[in-house]
Amino acid sequence: GENVEQHPSTLSVQEGDSAVIKCTYSDSASNYFPWYKQELGKGPQLIIDIRSNVGEKKDQRIAVTLNKTAKHFSLHITETQPEDSAVYFCAASDSGGGADGLTFGKGTHLIIQP
């Protein structure tokens, strides 16, 4: 089955700086890669996703890049703000015949220092 590794587990950055979270996956058949943000006491919420036919996607201060050859994808947050503090999860999904659910990384606790 799919295995998703996520690094770092904790990331502390100064407000206004950029943050980068990296994930690798093992199943070359995976073709859908969402990123979720989870605030304390709440369920995860999608912030951005990318499919394997696209190398990069951007939405305001958030961007995701995908390298299919190396089997890794990254989340980039620019001009970080206090409300960006949360736990972020990457995930991968195989629509070619594997389980319908997502395989998640173990999460990155992003801390924005004022």
Add this chain to the structure above:
Amino acid sequence: NAGVTQTPKFQVLKTGQSMTLQCAQDMNHNSMYWYRQDPGMGLRLIYYSASEGTTDKGEVPNGYNVSRLNKREFSLRLESAAPSQTSVYFCASSVTRDYEQYFGPGTRLTVT
């Protein structure tokens, strides 16, 4: 439009007791999922339902059963709770696979 709702929000069980976690969505989604979240483990898929009338095992199905009651509702049952099932349980739904999954607020379960 409430999205995905889960009941109860909190539950404490004794070892060996049974209970059912309820989940409902009002977005007319075909696919529904149950995940558990443990510290440092991320979210792991327990069971999923690709469409009404179908269910399949995920990564960690042992000790659980599910029912897709209709298109809106997907329940998770613990027949004989064990301390290892102490976790936060999330239900999610999506139009179909490989589309955005919408998560409920979670059920925090403690088994003593």
